[in-house]
Amino acid sequence: MYRSKLLSALWGLSLLMPLQASEYNRFQSSADFRPVFSPDGSWIYFYSYRHGTPEIYRISPSGGNETRVTRDAHFYAGVEMSPSGTLGATLFDMPGWRAKPVALSDEKGGVQPFVGPDEQFFLGRWSPDGRWVALTQKAKGGNLFVVDTRSNQRQTLVTSPETEFFCAWSPDGAWFLFSRQTEKGSALFKAERSSGREMRLTSGEHRDGSADWSPDGRWIVFQSNRNGQEGIFKMSAEGGPATPITRVGGNSSPRWSPDGRSIAFDSTRFGGSEIMIMSADGSDVRRLTHGSTRLTAPHASGGKLVHVGRQRGNSDIWLRELKTGRAHALTEGGEEDLFPSLSAEGTRVAWVRVHEGNPDIMIRTMPDGRAENLTPWPSQEVAPAFSPDGRNIAFASDRDGSLSLYTMDLKRREVRRLTDGTTTVNSPAWSPDGERLAFEGTRDGQTNLYLIDLKDGSSTALTEGAEGAFEPCWSPDGKTVAFCSKKDGNYGLYTLLLDTREVRRVTDHPAHESHPAWSADGAFLYFESNRGLNYHIWRVHLETGKTERVTELQTGGRHGF
Template identity: 25%
Template sequence: MMQKFMYPLVMSVLLFGADDKKWDVTAEFGPTETITFTTSEGTWMSCDVSPDGKHIVFDLLGDIYVIPITGGKANTLTSGPAWDVQPTFSNDGKSIAFASDRSGGDNIWIMNRNGSEPRQVTNEKFRLLNNPVFTADDQYIIARKHFVDTRSLGAGEMWIYHVSGEGSGMNVTDRRDWQHDAGEPDLSPNGKMLYYSQDVSPGNTFQYNRNPHDGIYAIHSLDLESGEKKTVTGGVGGAVTPQISPDAKRLAFVRRVGTKTVLFVRELATGEERPLFDRLNRDSQEAWSVFGPHPGYGWTPDGKAIVITAEGKLWRVQALDGKVSEIPFTVKVTQKLTEAIRFKTPIGGSMFDVKTVRGAHVSPDGKRVVFEALGRLYTANKDGKQRKLLTSGGSGFEAHPTWSPDGKEIVFTTWSDPTGGGISIISAKGGKSRQLPLPKGHYFNPSWSPDGTKIAYRKGTGNFIRGPSHSVEPGIYVVNAKGGSTRLITEEGRQATFSQDGERLLLHSREGDKNALIGVKLSGGDRRVIATSKFGSRFSIAPNGDWIAFTERFHVYVAPMPKTGKILDLSTKMTALPLVKMTKDSGFEAHWSADSKTLHWTMGPELFSRKLSDSFTFTEEATVEIPKAPESGVNLGWSEKSAIPQGTAAFIGGRIITMNGDEVIDNGTVVITNNRIRAVGPADAVTVPKNAKIVNVSGKTLLPGFIDVHTHV
């Protein structure tokens, strides 16, 4: 959902999550001001031409406007905080369809040509919609529907809906997979042929930084009578945003040519393609474009010209020779802006709070907890007191700690760049650890057998941080806890744990399109699927085998686990078994107590615990009224001294892009003392301290004070 409010989503949760009030896009959330200005240009504007050729409708900053075909002062059709975009005329010219989030999510709406009587056509809550187009009889609308699976990236399908708003719609096209997009539908004048853009790049997952010159998108056609699908155009530079001409003989589309985005026309009878206009806004074929790789546009009814936006303006492009003329417009814009919530964040202080605790695991007797923070292992009482370092260090980063069944030892993984990864065991009291005699590798999630004699672990592969070396023969292995030869059990799965009897390994894997908990014999083979879930993961069976926990959308759930010999399909909507959401806000790395009566998990620095008797009415020791999920846990965090470098350094001779407006210094000096920038300026204006370390950065560019909070390289 796109919002014109400059306001974090968290505030909407704070305001409306507690009492479950219906979300209202138009409501004011905090101090709000109204700003008004007049503009004659816009960014990423979609437009369409009325069937009578007299008007142009277009969107600007989430509102919809209309002007005469010759240009002029715009009349406002929609306004307010809702994000209204992609307007398109009905074939009779009486209505305008558009995409809007005014109902809480992006859906398709229809209004009269003058902007009156807006009415909702679709009512999607999750699979949201955009890019509407009327069918030839104006009785239906085809729009792009967005589907996501395990990634936030998704794929589009074309769906058809009745304009009355009745019914839930039906799909017209099927998505290629979950991560290759499709969208931007357009219909032939007789309503028999559907055109749309389709990501045809190789593979089955979305890739960043793809090369549009190799061809990312193509335009497909679908015969709505025979169901025959064809590729109309594509290839070098791709092809997106199709618009069929009124006589159905030509197809306009957008293609990348070199560094430019160009409007093309294709003669459908001959296949001849001609560039018309090479000053378009840069298309977004490489990116993930839920609303389409380029803004929409339209033909004039006589088929002689195309009206399209570029360089912030509206243009009339002659279809015959590509001659271009500007269609001038002015818009009086009125926008409501809500004051953003801002928190002062201390940076570079002498102390900081440790807020990230990972791999927390409560001891078998329930009295102690081991966890990783700052790359080291710590133990503490379960109430968070008497925290101490577990190891003497020296092995690099430490992670994935797990108690032995008797609580006397802890196994964990290590990693350092010089020596690689390993698995070590240490007394629960601390002291010197002993490393298992394993070859250099990438090791994860060691776990103990119930009798404490064996350790299962995953040997993985490297990545761009740890490097690719020592990645041969990955899989799930078992080794004697006292050392000895290792044994490959299976190449499948991760997060291996032993079954209650110690005869099998339980692994996280995949079964079809679902996450799965599977089991295999220690001798290998006899693969059995125990549980599956479409969206759930991190399955954990209680030691007594009677309960199963899983995580879905950052919450932890528990259900009883009957023995049926069949696969247990888990979800938050399951009704076959009792199900309890154990967490209030969210939870991570859930694990069971040794007696199977309590589930533990963490969130940030806090350790949470909840008994089954406080969760299910039918358990032993359960009270008549079940308590709510715990709101807070035991804080395992603390304040740590910051690692602050000491000394002064001067970077001289470089080009400096300062944070002072658009100031650029060609020959500048930056002086840093400890962890603070002390001086920035021209070389002849900054005095370099005598004790400073000099770093010559001639030919380099510095950006002192610039913080890039998110980037892809």
């Protein structure tokens, strides 16, 4: 939801990260970035914007079992892993989008920072023995450091007037790779850890960076535009000629597998950025993720279904007639349009539009009304939801410093704050009688469902537990709340009977399934799922458990949803 704000912060660091210009363009087009293998080679971790915010995912090197690892209020850029399997990332913290290198202590947002609260660094890599963590200072002319994970003491690796960025350790930890800004690009260097002695490995008027050392210590792979487009190259660890091992452009962030037989990387050859894998010689190239075309975030009302359609970098709102299956785009253009909500009668739609780095709530009367910005403020507004009578919209906003719950009277445009900011909120959902709101709230790193009474302001917890609960949705009779959770190992759909608090699992599939939406008669739950790798809208019959896909992808252009 803060994607473009984060992009602006990253773009401002282009002098620090020599390959940032190309990466910025790839961020605009979605979706999956910077793969890294687990120590045993059984997983590839990466980060992705496929749900609007940067989160960490993992996938098998064979291309199956894709899983969302984090689901919290943090904003991650980059993934690393220690030799013992601890996940790390650069976290962009608010306010000010401060860059913090952290280790993830759990999957619900618990983090352990490597630097002080007022310092800004990017996470580099753990040393092969796991004792040291390399850091790149977030500043023009940023220097390289290491932190002792035992004592938290910091040592300088490289200091110079130029800008450096840490790349990789040699397998024995005696040397490290880094890129350095040059007059007409950037070059790769290696330096001896004990003496600081440097050796330049590449030269020329191009950008070389994002390098990795092979497990046997003989080879280095890196990203370069030396052939006129971003590609993956391979060279001796002692320097010398570099050989391209990718044949098309748009490839970056190479990483060796622990056995040295494969290289994972990200690529824009399919439009959006995807995770790819190939043999170490560049043969047997395979696509692992399929995030560039996605149909997500359904909401049903008045015989209609709205959802997000993402294809080749564009996120638009689509309207589908449930009886006929006809669909058309409600929005088109270069903006990010996300998280739609239909009014009860199905004549108005609200959604989030990210414009110039700021998410606001838009509203439009169908079929021919103009889109209007309800929240033209400098703060961030997300997750709109119409009240049953259509007079109000609930939403989350940080206008008072943290993501809190608000309602707006659509006629008077009066805003009322419902929560005090001690809980980070998201995904409000109205009860059918309009007297209560269910929402997801994050406290102490755990996200669960809460209920607030709009008359007296009292709130109660609906769920508890470290596995988390997200995206509440009321049944039409007001007796049940559907939600998404990782209670049984992967994200699936559940229902909660409010009278007894009985929880029942609705879908039981290894795919990632979320964003439940009830049909008007209460017989079906619509949801998004990546069964078959691509994200589509599905529905499940609550009595029989039968599931079926609602949306189809057809060839012939962006309007083939």
